[in-house]
Structures are given as structure tokens and as C-alpha cells.
Amino acid sequence: MMRAVVVKTPGPVESLQLAEVPEPSPGPGELAIDVAYAGVGFVDTLFRSGAFGVPTPFTPGIEVTGHVREVGPDVVGFRPGQPVAALLNDFGRGMRAGGYAEVAVAHAAMATRLPDDADLARMAAVLVNGVTAWLALHDLARLGVHDNVLVLGASGGLGSIAGRIAAGHPARTVTGVFGRTPGRPSATGPWTHTVRSDDLGSIGSGEVDVVVDPVGGELSRRAYELLAPFGRLVVLGNASGHEHPVSTDSAWLGSRQVLGLSLGGVAHLVPDRVAAALSAVVGLTHRDVLREPAPAVLPLEQAADAHRALEQRRAPAKTVLAVR
Ligand SMILES: NC(=O)c1ccc[n+]([C@@H]2O[C@H](COP(=O)([O-])OP(=O)(O)OC[C@H]3O[C@@H](n4cnc5c(N)ncnc54)[C@H](OP(=O)(O)O)[C@@H]3O)[C@@H](O)[C@H]2O)c1
The missing domain is CATH 3.90.180.10 (Medium-chain alcohol dehydrogenases, catalytic domain)
Incomplete structure (x- = not known):
């Protein structure tokens, strides 16, 4: 027992x-x-x-x-x-x-x-969030060095490690989006910029290449509107409890991509990708390259x-x- x-x-x-x-x-x-x-x-x-x-x-x-x-x-x-x-x-x-x-x-x-x-x-x-963020940024978003990345839910487990992996790639900028809930940890981390979720409008339309989205709902909708042509919204969860329905017309008219990943749902179909991501995340954590707290x-x-x-x-x- x-x-x-x-x-x-x-x-x-x-x-x-x-x-x-x-x-x-x-x-x-x-x-x-x-x-x-x-x-x-x-x-x-x-x-x-x-x-x-x-x-x-x-x-x-x-x-x-x-x-x-x-x-x-x-x-x-x-x-x-x-x-x-x-x-x-x-x-x-x-x-x-x-x-x-x-x-x-x-x-x-x-x-x-x-x-x-x-x-x-x-x-x-770092296991689930690290592997999910690695696959999202590398395999789905195909992050490039000139990309401006916006991470929703930056104070959370998935958001914070996604920011660290993006910063280590490196991307041009990595902006963390933080809520206003009292008691959440302060906006420290890998961010080149931070923004309150209420102030997302301070980012100009077309200035974001990749959105990492574990939150969903209204925040996801507003972030999607910031995407540059060929920008990618990578949907990873809905911590807000809401989804963000996307108009396919808005995707083709804005030349934007919406991508999704469920690690647990897909792992058995792509074991080599999961193994590579797991090995990378474990190695980067062990060598303290990710500087995970x-x-x-x-x-x-x-x-x-x-x-x-x-x-x-x-x-x-x-x-x-x-x-x-
Ligand atoms: N796709 C996958 O395979 C995969 C893997 C891991 C996790 N996930 C999903 O990713 C999401 C986040 O997981 P996590 O472990 O990172 O959670 P977490 O540590 O609780 O972080 C959630 C983040 O969402 C923000 N948020 C905004 N509105 C919220 C609301 N109404 N309720 C709760 N949080 C809200 C919070 O930031 P503020 O409080 O600062 O606003 C927080 O930073 C979950 O939906 C989870 O199921 C998916």
C-alpha cells in the first residue's frame, strides 16, 4: 500500500x-x-x-x-x-x-x-509547462530572432517558463502580460517589457509576431488584434474559463495564424518531439540556463x-x- x-x-x-x-x-x-x-x-x-x-x-x-x-x-x-x-x-x-x-x-x-x-x-x-512552451514556440510558432513575443498569463506556471524559453531563443522582445490580482508575484523574470492586462491597448496594432496564450477569453481576443501580418496566436489553455472564437475571415484578411496544442492529447502521436523537448527543458534547467526560480x-x-x-x-x- x-x-x-x-x-x-x-x-x-x-x-x-x-x-x-x-x-x-x-x-x-x-x-x-x-x-x-x-x-x-x-x-x-x-x-x-x-x-x-x-x-x-x-x-x-x-x-x-x-x-x-x-x-x-x-x-x-x-x-x-x-x-x-x-x-x-x-x-x-x-x-x-x-x-x-x-x-x-x-x-x-x-x-x-x-x-x-x-x-x-x-x-x-518545469516538466509539463516547459515541454508545452518548448513545442509551442519552436515546433508551432517557429520562433525567429526578429520576432516580438507577447506572453499572456505571465505570472503563471506556463506563461513564466514560456517567457524564459522565448528570451533564451532569443526573440527580439518578450513582453509579459500581468493581471491586477493582488498577491500575485511581481513582474520579475525574463521580460524585456511588462504590461498590465488592462493596458494591452498601449501596444500598437501589428507590433506582435507571436502570442503565447494560456488564458483565453477577452484577453486572447485583444492580443489577437495586435498581431502583425504572418503573426501567430498559439492557444495553450483557457485559465480564464472562456474561449476566444476566431473569425476565419479575420485570419485570412489579416494574414494571421491560429495554432493550438494539447500536450497530453498529442504526446502519443509525436513521441520524438516530446522526447526532444523534454530533454531540452531538463538540460536547460539543470544547467540553470532558464534561470527558473x-x-x-x-x-x-x-x-x-x-x-x-x-x-x-x-x-x-x-x-x-x-x-x-
Ligand atoms: N496546452 C497544454 O498542453 C497545456 C499545458 C499546461 C497548461 N495548460 C493550460 O494553461 C493554462 C495555465 O496553466 P498554468 O498552470 O500556467 O496556470 P496558472 O499558474 O494558474 O497561471 C494562469 C495565468 O492566467 C492568468 N489569468 C487570467 N485570467 C485568469 C482567470 N480568470 N483565472 C485564472 N488565471 C487567470 C493569471 O494571471 P493573473 O492572475 O496575473 O491575471 C495566471 O498568470 C491552464 O488553462 C492549463 O490548463 C495547457
């Missing part, structure tokens, strides 16, 4: 309950991992509240670091005891999270070995506090749960 955070009935943060449950075993192509840290992201709050209709009971958590516990049949390149990082949002292969637990199972194609001296807390904080660390039993802070828009850019 192992300790895990379990959701029996989707709902408010109180539906996250610590429980003793059977340990999972790896099937063909899978690894069991002794989890050291599990990352917490906004998407976990959507799992918990029932937005995705995941069969219950389930354990949230789609990114972990730790050590290989057991290697399933047909797995090469891993052995017990190695430090590893893994993505668990492998929806195409039927996996459904499971990170807030002492043992998690990942597909080997979604895992990567870590250096022996890797900072496992810091690594757990250390995440907030909470014990596993405080998962509900982490979810509450995210929903109230007062969370640090990233929180990880210390599991062991």
Missing part, C-alpha cells in the same frame, strides 16, 4: 483526500517511479473539479520526479534506482495522471533520466492548499508537492 491524494467525487478542493491505496505496477513499456516531487498546475484543478470527466476514484498530478522503482516489460534504457523525470498526461495511451502519490506509473517514452545531482524539486516544476514546496498532505491558491490567483508561479 502507499499514500496518495485521491479524488472520489470531483468537486471543490476538499475533494482532495489523502488515502492509503494499492501501489500501481508497470505494464509493458512502462516504469514505476518512487515519487520525490509532483508538480501542481492549473490543469490539476480542472481534473479535480470534474471538467474532464475522469473516471473515479483517481489521483491527480501529471508530472513527477523521483527514482525508478520497477521497469515493466519491453522497456530499455532505464533501471531501478536511476533518477528520472516523467510526464503522466499521456491521455492517448490511456493514462490518467496519478502523480500525487508515493508511486506513479509513466510510459517510458514520456520519461527521461536525470543527472545524479539533479535538483528534483526544481525539475518537477525555485518552486514553492508543500508536503503532499497540503495539495488542497496548492489548488486553493491557484484558483484564487495568488499562487507562486509554480508549486511542487514533496511526496517522500
